Amino acid sequence: MKIYIVITTELLPRFFKLLEQGFIVTTQAGCSIKNLLCKQLGIEEAYLDKRIQTLFLDGKPVDKVEKAYLHNDATLALSGAMPGLVGATLRKGGAFAAMRNTISYSDEASVNANGKARVTLKLFNMVLKELGPVFLKSGIWIDRHNFSDFISHNLEDLKPACESVDLNDQKIDVAALAEMNWDDTELFLKVTTEASS
Amino acid sequence: MDKILRINMGADGGPAVKTDPLGDYAGAGGRGLTSAIVSKEVPPLCHPLGEDNKLVIAPGMLSGTTAAMSGRLSVGCKSPLTGGIKEANSGGQPSQMLGRLGYAAIVLEGKPKDNALYKILINKDGVDIKEDNSLCMLGNYDTVDKMKAEHGEKISCISIGQAGEMKLAGASIACTDMELRPTRHAGRGGVGAVMGAKGVKVIVIDEAGMKMRQPKDPAAFKEANKAWVAGLKKHPVSGEGLPAYGTNVLTNVINEAGAYPTKNFMWGRFDNCNKISGETQAELEEARGGKGAATHGCHRGCIIRCSGTYLNKDGQYLTKQPEYETVWAHGGNCGIDDLDAIAQLDRLDDDFGLDTIEMGATIAVAMEGGVAEFGDAEAAIKLVKEVGAGTPLGRVLGSGAAVTGKVFGVERVPVVKGQSMPAYDPRGVQGIGVTYATTTMGADHTAGYAVASNIMGVGGSVDPLKPEGQIELSRNLQIATAAVDATGMCLFVAFPVLDQPETFQALLDLLNSFYGLSLTADDVTALGKSILTNEREFNLAAGLTAKDDRLPEYFKKEKLPPHDITFLVKDEDLDQVFNW
Numbered sequence: 001m002k003i004y005i006v007i008t009t010e011l012l013p014r015f016f017k018l019l020e021q022g023f024i025v026t027t028q029a030g031c032s033i034k035n036l037l038c039k040q041l042g043i044e045e046a047y048l049d050k051r052i053q054t055l056f057l058d059g060k061p062v063d064k065v066e067k068a069y070l071h072n073d074a075t076l077a078l079s080g081a082m083p084g085l086v087g088a089t090l091r092k093g094g095a096f097a098a099m100r101n102t103i104s105y106s107d108e109a110s111v112n113a114n115g116k117a118r119v120t121l122k123l124f125n126m127v128l129k130e131l132g133p134v135f136l137k138s139g140i141w142i143d144r145h146n147f148s149d150f151i152s153h154n155l156e157d158l159k160p161a162c163e164s165v166d167l168n169d170q171k172i173d174v175a176a177l178a179e180m181n182w183d184d185t186e187l188f189l190k191v192t193t194e195a196s197s
Numbered sequence: 198m199d200k201i202l203r204i205n206m207g208a209d210g211g212p213a214v215k216t217d218p219l220g221d222y223a224g225a226g227g228r229g230l231t232s233a234i235v236s237k238e239v240p241p242l243c244h245p246l247g248e249d250n251k252l253v254i255a256p257g258m259l260s261g262t263t264a265a266m267s268g269r270l271s272v273g274c275k276s277p278l279t280g281g282i283k284e285a286n287s288g289g290q291p292s293q294m295l296g297r298l299g300y301a302a303i304v305l306e307g308k309p310k311d312n313a314l315y316k317i318l319i320n321k322d323g324v325d326i327k328e329d330n331s332l333c334m335l336g337n338y339d340t341v342d343k344m345k346a347e348h349g350e351k352i353s354c355i356s357i358g359q360a361g362e363m364k365l366a367g368a369s370i371a372c373t374d375m376e377l378r379p380t381r382h383a384g385r386g387g388v389g390a391v392m393g394a395k396g397v398k399v400i401v402i403d404e405a406g407m408k409m410r411q412p413k414d415p416a417a418f419k420e421a422n423k424a425w426v427a428g429l430k431k432h433p434v435s436g437e438g439l440p441a442y443g444t445n446v447l448t449n450v451i452n453e454a455g456a457y458p459t460k461n462f463m464w465g466r467f468d469n470c471n472k473i474s475g476e477t478q479a480e481l482e483e484a485r486g487g488k489g490a491a492t493h494g495c496h497r498g499c500i501i502r503c504s505g506t507y508l509n510k511d512g513q514y515l516t517k518q519p520e521y522e523t524v525w526a527h528g529g530n531c532g533i534d535d536l537d538a539i540a541q542l543d544r545l546d547d548d549f550g551l552d553t554i555e556m557g558a559t560i561a562v563a564m565e566g567g568v569a570e571f572g573d574a575e576a577a578i579k580l581v582k583e584v585g586a587g588t589p590l591g592r593v594l595g596s597g598a599a600v601t602g603k604v605f606g607v608e609r610v611p612v613v614k615g616q617s618m619p620a621y622d623p624r625g626v627q628g629i630g631v632t633y634a635t636t637t638m639g640a641d642h643t644a645g646y647a648v649a650s651n652i653m654g655v656g657g658s659v660d661p662l663k664p665e666g667q668i669e670l671s672r673n674l675q676i677a678t679a680a681v682d683a684t685g686m687c688l689f690v691a692f693p694v695l696d697q698p699e700t701f702q703a704l705l706d707l708l709n710s711f712y713g714l715s716l717t718a719d720d721v722t723a724l725g726k727s728i729l730t731n732e733r734e735f736n737l738a739a740g741l742t743a744k745d746d747r748l749p750e751y752f753k754k755e756k757l758p759p760h761d762i763t764f765l766v767k768d769e770d771l772d773q774v775f776n777w
Contacts, residue, residue, distance in 0.1 A: 013480065020449065020471050051433070059455045059466075059759055077453045081434050083444060083503075083689055085645060085674065086621045086629060090454055095695070098666040099628020103455060103760045124449045125476060126437055 002188045003147075003177070004166040009193045011161040016132045018150055022075065022120040023140040024186060029072055030113025033057065034065040036076075043131070052127055053081035054090050060105035063093045069111040074119045080126035139190040144182040147189065151177045198226070198256065198301040198410070202324060204317065206395045207248050207307025212315060212326045219301055224712070226258030228284040229683030229728050230302050231273025235282055236731040241738035245277035245387070246364055246394040248308035254295075254355065254400075255303075257685010261296020261410040262418075264707050265426050266687045268292045268496035270355075270372060276386035278366040278555075278597055279614040279639040281736040281745075284682065285388045286643065288495035289372030289381035290353035292685060294404040295319075309396035314362070318348070320403040332398045334359050336548035336585070337371040337379035344401050350377055356399040358550025359585050361389030365595035366615075367555040367584075368393065371547065374495050374504075380517040381495050384552035385641060386616060387597075413713035421706035428700030429500055432693035439503040439689060440492045444521040445475035447620075448529075455759045456625025457525065458618070460532045460571045461561035462611045465625050465757045467529035473536055475521070481536060482507055482518060491518060501689050507540045516544040519553075522642075525620035526557020531564060532571035539574075542581055549585040551595065556581060558617035559598040566605025609755075614639035614745050623748060624757040624764050631671035631766055635746045635774040637732035643688060645674035667766060672774045679732075680725035684708065726777065733775055743772050 007015075027036050033055065037043045043052075048065060055062040056077040062068045070076065081091060089096040097104065123131055151158070155178050162174040201222065205213045219225075225233050231253040243249035252274045259267035270292035276283035295303070298319060309315075314333050318325040332340055337358045344354050353373045360368035368389030371379035383389075412418035430436045438446050448470055451457045455465035471477060479491035482505050491505040495517075505518030519527075519540055527533060527542040546553045560577050563569065568590075569576035583591030593604050598617045602610030611618040616639025623630025629642060636644035681688060686704070693700045701718075709716055736745075752764040 016476065016480075017471070020474065020476055053433070054450060056450075056453045059453055061454060077449075079450050079453075080438055081692065082447055082450050083434050083439055083692060084447065085632075085642065086451060086456070086626050087434070087447060088692070088695065089626055089628060090450060096628065096670060099631075099670055100454070100456075100626045101667075102627055102762050102765060103625055122449075122453070124453075124474075125442055125446050126433065128476060129441070 001182060001184050002168055004190045006163040006192055006194065007158070008161045008163070011157065012133060012136070012191065012193055013129070014154055014157065015136055015191050016128050018142050018146060018189070019123045019128055019132050019135060019140070021146050022122040023135070023142045025119050025121050027070060027117050027119060029115050029117035030069050030111050031117070032066050033062060033068045033070065033076060036070060036119070037065070051080060051130065052078050053092055054079040055092055057105050060103055061090045061097070061100055062105045063097060065092070068105050070117050070119050071111045072115070072117040074117060075122065076119055077122040077124060078127045079124040136191040139188055141186045141188055144185060144187050147187050148182065198261065198296055198299055200299055201302045201304060202300050202319070203304045203306060204324070204326065205307040206305060206309050206315070206397065214324045214326065222301070225683065226260070226301065227255055227269065227271040227683040227685050228273070228286070228679060229724060230255040231271045231284050232282060232728050232731045234302065234304060235273045235275065236735040239275055241275070241735050242740065243275060245275045245280070245391060250275045250391055250394070252305040252388065252391045252395055253302055255301060256292040256296040258683060259707060259711060260292040260685040261294075262412065262711060263409055263498070264422055265429065265498050265500045266690050267685045268498055269682070269685045269687055270295070270383065271682060272370055272383040272388045274388055274391045275739065276388070276639070277364070277390045278387040279616050281614060281639070281739055281741050282637055282732045283386035283388060284638065285370070285383035285385045286682060287370070287372045287381045287383040288499070288687065289374050290496050291355050291372045291402050293496060293498065294353050294402040296410055297404045297407040298402065303400065305392065305395040305397055308394060313396055314398045315396050316344070316398055317400045318403065319400065321406040329398070334362060337550055338548050340399050341373055341377060341379050344399060345377060348401055348403060351403065351405060353377070353402045354379065354399055355402070356550070357389045357392045358548055359587065360550045360595050361393035362398070363587050363592065363595065364390040364393045365584070365592060366390055366600070367552050367559065367595050367597045369550050369552045371550055374517065375497060378517070380547055382547065382552070384554065386639065389550050412711040414710040417710035418707065421703050421710055424699065424703035425707060426500060428693045428697050428703055429690060432696060434692040435501045435689055439501050442475035442479045443491065443503045443505055443518050445478050445519070445524050447521045448474040448524060449476065451621060452529070454625055455757070456622045457529055458611070458620065458622045459529050461530060461565045461609055462622060463609070465622055466759055469534035470529060472534040473524050473528045473539065478518065478524070478536055479505070485512055493518070499687070501687065503689060509540075510537065515540050516547060519543040522620045523553040523557070526554050527560070527577065530557050530561045531577055533574045533577060535574050538578065541578055545578070545581045545585065549581070551581070551584060554619050555597050555617045556584070556594070558611060559594050559601045562598045562602045562607050562610055563594060563605060565609060566601070566607045568605060609751055610749060612640060613748060614741065616640050622757055624752060624762050625760060627764060627766055628667040628670055630748055630752070630764050631667050631771060631774065632675060634748050634771050635671065636675060637729065637736050643678065645671050645678055668770050668773050672777065675729060675774070676722060676725035678725070679728040680721045683724060683728060729775070746771050
C-alpha cells in the first residue's frame with residue numbers, strides 16, 4: 001500500500017512521531033552505518049560528523065560509524081548531542097565513553113554479510129527536526145499499527161490540514177485512512193507540503 | 198554580597214536577626230558557602246530536625262550580576278533523608294535578588310519553642326519577621342498568592358508546602374520563577390523538612406531599590422559576558438536541543454541506550470516512552486500554548502531556556518514543563534505513559550513541596566509493594582494527594598523510598614544513603630553508578646554533572662576499556678561539579694564549556710573580572726576539592742562510612758534487560774574515589 005499525503009506546513013511536524021517510532025530501510029547486510037547514512041540515504045558526511053552526535057545500534061552506543069555494521073532486523077537510532085553527564089557519556093567517541101563501556105558497540109562484533117538487511121531507523125530530537133521532512137518527502141516504510149494509531153489519534157487535526165490524500169494513486173478522504181483494515185504489515189508513506197508532479 | 202544574615206528562630210522572645218560580615222567565608226558562594234558553614238557550624242551528630250542543625254541559603258558567586266545563567270541558589274543543611282551533609286540546588290528568581298540585596302547567605306538557626314509559623318520579608322530596609330499562622334498547611338501556590346497580595350508582584354519567594362511543615366524527608370523548598378510561580382525547587386534530601394523545623398513558611402525577597410552587583414573591572418566583565426553568551430548560544434545542546442525540547446529530550450535517548458529505569462528499575466526500557474518523550478511533550482505544549490510554549494527561562498538572565506509552560510486540555514496553566522527526571526520518575530518508572538497525568542503529579546509535588554524524583558521513586562516502590570498497579574496514573578495521583586493531606590499512608594510515602602520499601606517489605610529499593618536514584622540506571626551507565634555510590638549527597642546525578650572536567654585539566658587520559666577509568670572520571674566530575682555549584686551557574690553550561698575552550702575561559706574571565714582575581718583552572722579544581730573535603734569530613738563525623746558508599750545489593754545481582762548486565766565496579770575501587 002502506498003499513501004501520499006499533501007499537508008500544510010504547520011502540521012508536517014506532526015508526522016515526525018512516526019519517524020521517532022522507527023521506519024524501515026533496506027540495505028546490504030554487513031554495510032557500515034556510515035555507508036548506509038551517507039552513501040545510500042544521502043546524508044552529508046559533515047552532517048553525520050557534526051550533527052549526529054549520538055547513535056545507537058541495537059541499543060549500544062556507537063563510537064565509530066565506519067566500523068559499526070548493520071545486520072538484518074537491526075535498530076539504528078540517531079540523535080543530536082544530549083545534555084548532562086549521561087548525554088555526554090553516550091556521545092559518539094566522547095571523553096566520557098568509559099562510563100558506559102559495558103554497553104558500547106564493539107568493533108569486534110561479527111555480522112553476517114550475506115543478503116539484505118532490513119533496518120529500523122529511528123530519528124530523535126534535532127536530527128528528527130532536520131531530517132524528518134527529507135525522509136517524509138522521499139517516502140518511508142512504516143509499521144501499519146503505528147500508522148493506524150497515528151491517524152486515529154490525529155484525525156481531527158489532520159482533516160482541515162490535509163490538502164490531498166492518495167492511496168495507491170487514488171484520491172481518498174483522510175478520514176477513510178482511519179477506517180482502513182490494512183492487509184500489508186508495512187505501508188509506504190510519503191508526506192509533503194506541496195503536491196509533486 | 199558582603200554579609201551573612203543569621204536568624205535565630207529559637208531566641209527568647211521570638212526570632213532574632215543578626216547580620217555578620219563574611220569573615221572566614223569571604224570569597225565563597227553557592228555550594229562552597231553552604232557546605233563550609235554546615236561543616237564548620239553544625240554538629241555532625243545533631244538531629245537534622247533539631248535546634249542545632251542550620252539551614253543555609255546561598256546565592257552563587259555570580260548571582261545578582263548580569264552574567265548569563267548565574268541564578269542558581271544553593272540550600273545546605275544536615276539532611277533528614279541521608280543523615281549526611283546536603284546541598285540542594287534551585288533555579289528561579291531568589292538567587293539573583295538575594296545577591297543584589299548583598300546577602301551571601303541566609304542562615305536559619307535554632308528552633309521555635311512553640312509551633313508558630315513565620316514569614317520573613319527581606320528588602321533594602323532590612324529584615325522583618327512576623328508570625329502568620331494563617332499560612333499553616335497551605336500549598337506553595339496559595340502561599341505565594343498570599344504573599345503577592347501583601348507585597349506586590351515584584352517579589353520572589355522561597356517557601357515550603359504541607360510536606361515541609363510536616364517535616365517529611367521528601368520535602369523540598371520552592372523558589373518562584375519569573376511569573377512568580379513556585380515551580381523551581383531545591384528538591385533533594387529533605388531540605389524542606391529542615392525549613393519546616395525552623396518554623397519558617399516563606400521568605401519573601403523584595404529587591405526594589407537595589408541595583409545589579411558591580412564588577413571590579415566592568416569593561417572586562419562585559420567582554421567576558423559577551424563571549425560567554427555567544428558560546429552558550431552557538432552550542433547545539435545549550436543553543437538548540439535544550440531550548441527546543443527541554444531536559445526531557447533525554448527520554449528517547451536514555452531509553453534507546455537501555456538505561457531508562459522502568460517499573461522500579463526492573464527493566465532498562467519503557468515500551469511507551471515515545472508517548473512521554475521530550476519531542477512529544479514539546480509538540481503538545483506548543484499545540485496547547487502556541488509557538489514558544491516549550492521554550493522558557495526559569496530566571497532573569499537565563500538564555501538557555503530549557504523550561505516551558507504546560508497547559509491542561511482546556512488551555513489552563515497546569516504547571517511548568519516537567520523536567521526529564523520528573524517525567525521519568527512519575528512516568529516510566531511507574532509504568533505511566535500519560536503526559537497529562539505526569540504534569541498533574543508535577544503540579545501536586547510543586548504545591549505540596551515534594552522532591553519529584555523521591556516521590557516518583559517512592560510510588561514505584563509502593564507499586565512493587567502492592568499498594569497500586571504499575572501504570573495506574575489515577576492511583577499515583579491519589580497517593581501523592583495522601584502525602585499532601587498528611588494521612589498515615591501519605592506520611593510514609595512522603596518519607597521517601599527507603600522508608601516506604603521497609604514499610605511494604607520491598608527488596609528492590611533504589612537508594613544510596615537513603616536518597617532515591619534519579620533517571621539513569623547505573624547498570625547501563627556504570628560510571629554514573631560510581632557517582633551515585635560515592636557522592637557526599639546520596640544518589641544524585643547532578644553531583645558529577647559538570648562534564649567540563651577534562652577542560653579544567655582534571656579529566657586526565659582514561660582508558661575506556663579499564664574499569665578504573667570510571668573511578669577517575671567520577672572523581673573528576675564530582676570535583677568540577679562542586680566548583681560550578683559554587684559559582685551559581687546552571688549546570689547546563691557544562692556542554693559548551695566542555696566543547697569550547699574559549700567558553701570555559703569566558704567563565705573564568707567572568708569570575709576574575711568580577712572579583713579582581715586571577716583564577717586559573719587549577720584554582721577552580723582546588724575549590725572543588727576543598728568543597729568535597731568539607732562535605733566528606735562532615736559525613737564521616739556524622740557516622741557515614743565506606744559501607745554507605747555502595748549501591749543496593751540487587752544492582753550487583755539482578756541483570757538489567759535489554760543489555761542483561763549487573764553493576765560491575767568493585768567496592769575496593771569505589772573506596773578510591775576520594776583518594777586524591
